[in-house]
Amino acid sequence: MTGFEIRNEDYADRVRGSFASQGFMAALGARLTRVAPGSVEIQVPFNKELTQQHGFFHGGVIGAIADTAGGYASYTLMGGSDSVLTIEYKLNFMAPADGATLISRGRVLRPGRRVTVCQSDVFVVRDGAEKLCATMLGTFMILPNMADEPAAQG
Amino acid sequence: MTGFEIRNEDYADRVRGSFASQGFMAALGARLTRVAPGSVEIQVPFNKELTQQHGFFHGGVIGAIADTAGGYASYTLMGGSDSVLTIEYKLNFMAPADGATLISRGRVLRPGRRVTVCQSDVFVVRDGAEKLCATMLGTFMILPNMADEPAAQG
Amino acid sequence: MTGFEIRNEDYADRVRGSFASQGFMAALGARLTRVAPGSVEIQVPFNKELTQQHGFFHGGVIGAIADTAGGYASYTLMGGSDSVLTIEYKLNFMAPADGATLISRGRVLRPGRRVTVCQSDVFVVRDGAEKLCATMLGTFMILPNMADEPAAQG
Amino acid sequence: MTGFEIRNEDYADRVRGSFASQGFMAALGARLTRVAPGSVEIQVPFNKELTQQHGFFHGGVIGAIADTAGGYASYTLMGGSDSVLTIEYKLNFMAPADGATLISRGRVLRPGRRVTVCQSDVFVVRDGAEKLCATMLGTFMILPNMADEPAAQG
Numbered sequence: 001m002t003g004f005e006i007r008n009e010d011y012a013d014r015v016r017g018s019f020a021s022q023g024f025m026a027a028l029g030a031r032l033t034r035v036a037p038g039s040v041e042i043q044v045p046f047n048k049e050l051t052q053q054h055g056f057f058h059g060g061v062i063g064a065i066a067d068t069a070g071g072y073a074s075y076t077l078m079g080g081s082d083s084v085l086t087i088e089y090k091l092n093f094m095a096p097a098d099g100a101t102l103i104s105r106g107r108v109l110r111p112g113r114r115v116t117v118c119q120s121d122v123f124v125v126r127d128g129a130e131k132l133c134a135t136m137l138g139t140f141m142i143l144p145n146m147a148d149e150p151a152a153q154g
Numbered sequence: 155m156t157g158f159e160i161r162n163e164d165y166a167d168r169v170r171g172s173f174a175s176q177g178f179m180a181a182l183g184a185r186l187t188r189v190a191p192g193s194v195e196i197q198v199p200f201n202k203e204l205t206q207q208h209g210f211f212h213g214g215v216i217g218a219i220a221d222t223a224g225g226y227a228s229y230t231l232m233g234g235s236d237s238v239l240t241i242e243y244k245l246n247f248m249a250p251a252d253g254a255t256l257i258s259r260g261r262v263l264r265p266g267r268r269v270t271v272c273q274s275d276v277f278v279v280r281d282g283a284e285k286l287c288a289t290m291l292g293t294f295m296i297l298p299n300m301a302d303e304p305a306a307q308g
Numbered sequence: 309m310t311g312f313e314i315r316n317e318d319y320a321d322r323v324r325g326s327f328a329s330q331g332f333m334a335a336l337g338a339r340l341t342r343v344a345p346g347s348v349e350i351q352v353p354f355n356k357e358l359t360q361q362h363g364f365f366h367g368g369v370i371g372a373i374a375d376t377a378g379g380y381a382s383y384t385l386m387g388g389s390d391s392v393l394t395i396e397y398k399l400n401f402m403a404p405a406d407g408a409t410l411i412s413r414g415r416v417l418r419p420g421r422r423v424t425v426c427q428s429d430v431f432v433v434r435d436g437a438e439k440l441c442a443t444m445l446g447t448f449m450i451l452p453n454m455a456d457e458p459a460a461q462g
Numbered sequence: 463m464t465g466f467e468i469r470n471e472d473y474a475d476r477v478r479g480s481f482a483s484q485g486f487m488a489a490l491g492a493r494l495t496r497v498a499p500g501s502v503e504i505q506v507p508f509n510k511e512l513t514q515q516h517g518f519f520h521g522g523v524i525g526a527i528a529d530t531a532g533g534y535a536s537y538t539l540m541g542g543s544d545s546v547l548t549i550e551y552k553l554n555f556m557a558p559a560d561g562a563t564l565i566s567r568g569r570v571l572r573p574g575r576r577v578t579v580c581q582s583d584v585f586v587v588r589d590g591a592e593k594l595c596a597t598m599l600g601t602f603m604i605l606p607n608m609a610d611e612p613a614a615q616g
Binding site: 021023024026048050052053058060062064069088089090091093 | 179205213218239
């Protein structure tokens with residue numbers, strides 16, 4: 001019961017299929033841990049290849065899964081022939097991402113016919129406790145009647 | 155001749171050293187191709203591990219090198235005992251990143267005692283021509299008398 | 309019970325005094341309708357001087373009270389000798405601001421020693437119902453031991 | 463010679479007409495001082511009704527003319543039957559707006575069929591010298607075949 005209208009019953013399969021085709025998500029070790037109408041969760045276990053100079057998760061990993069969770073949260077509410085594109089996002093870092101797992105939870109704030117606004121909160125899990133380490137506010141465009149394919153942006 | 159005041163003659167070595175200690179930049183195959191007062195360039199060659207679902211560079215790679223180029227551009231103007239932290243950034247995607255190399259050029263718009271504002275333009279190189287594919291506007295904090303070390307944020 | 313630490317018992321008086329000294333808030337007809345630890349509400353009644361070309365509240369009014377509510381939400385948690393400065397904000401418009409009253413509710417997402425992250429939601433009231441028309445994510449700097457006075461930024 | 467394609471020869475008249483119908487721009491005392499393909503300039507003379515608590519131009523005035531200059535810069539490149547909507551913007555404050563006149567210069571960074579990305583720089587003029595006090599990066603949507611009229615957003 002999210003209040004969101006579902007326009008495509010296969011939304012979860014479409015999200016999972018698109019996620020699986022992103023080489024970068026695989027390289028990060030990212031897993032799609034939840035797909036629901038208007039929300040998506042992505043988790044990344046710690047790995048030395050994902051660090052910044054202090055040995056914590058790099059901000060680039062945080063940004064990547066914040067953006068991706070927001071985009072797929074948008075995608076859950078789209079029609080079966082639509083594609084999604086990130087227009088822009090803004091990310092605030094709030095605490096060092098020092099922990100064993102990074103979790104990004106994206107949710108739709110405002111669905112639209114042309115653009116959808118989403119927020120993603122990114123948490124780091126340390127000793128079993130979650131800590132908010134970043135938040136993202138972003139805008140995603142719906143490309144109607146476009147396969148999940150490259151398109152001239154804009 | 156940039157008009158920026160240099161507060162640490164070793165700025166280029168410090169940037170190169172810090173960059174080299176980021177596991178994530180190595181994992182992306184990123185190279186620091188220019189360090190100058192108030193500006194930094196980073197390049198990433200194409201690789202299937204860096205793709206989104208259409209086979210182009212993933213937005214997460216773009217965000218990672220936009221943020222990193224902005225942060226190190228700030229760092230070039232800091233004192234020898236300062237550390238730098240990304241407070242936040244905003245990234246607009248402008249064209250698909252379809253090409254052989256991604257180039258991020260970060261520059262300081264406004265240096266400050268406490269915070270520095272930077273812009274990074276990200277280009278994709280295809281058939282030898284550069285195309286602007288994203289731009290970032292971000293805010294970086296100076297942590298005085300702090301080794302380039304983990305710190306409680308904020 | 310907000311979980312926020314109050315560092316200055318007079319926070320509400322300080323916020324009200326600073327708000328009252330802003331000529332622009334008076335010119336907008338803005339009223340401070342709530343001040344609590346970590347949150348502030350501002351209301352603006354409709355007026356033809358506040359419109360864009362379609363006769364709705366102008367985005368500039370929305371931005372002004374979103375930023376101001378975020379800044380004063382930060383200010384409620386500061387020490388008695390601190391001052392506050394907006395570093396930056398990002399504002400997403402989500403629906404036309406067509407109504408009789410505009411309400412901005414700012415709240416602290418993450419208080420900090422140096423910077424505080426806030427979110428403001430802006431609602432328009434029409435026929436007694438509130439509709440979310442914009443959301444702001446912003447960063448505010450604490451200037452310690454500085455009267456609520458002009459300061460070199462950064 | 464801007465490199466931008468003009469799709470409507472009457473662009474300057476349309477911008478001037480739309481600007482003139484904004485009650486808020488009139489209330490600010492804002493004047494449209496330049497309209498060219500892909501760029502627009504707005505000026506606001508100082509007035510006590512436009513101040514924050516230190517007697518400088520309020521950030522809300524800066525945001526209003528940054529957004530408006532960006533939106534009209536977009537509008538100069540649109541077709542004769544298109545309308546424009548601000549999707550979102552991000553504004554960084556860089557120096558106190560202490561001066562006699564505020565000048566916002568908006569320019570198109572990337573025109574698009576659906577969305578246009580613009581940047582506005584805001585300067586304050588004091589003793590005849592301009593100082594950069596803020597910069598905005600924003601996204602504007604084109605509404606085709608829509609009078610410059612209210613529209614359901616998104």
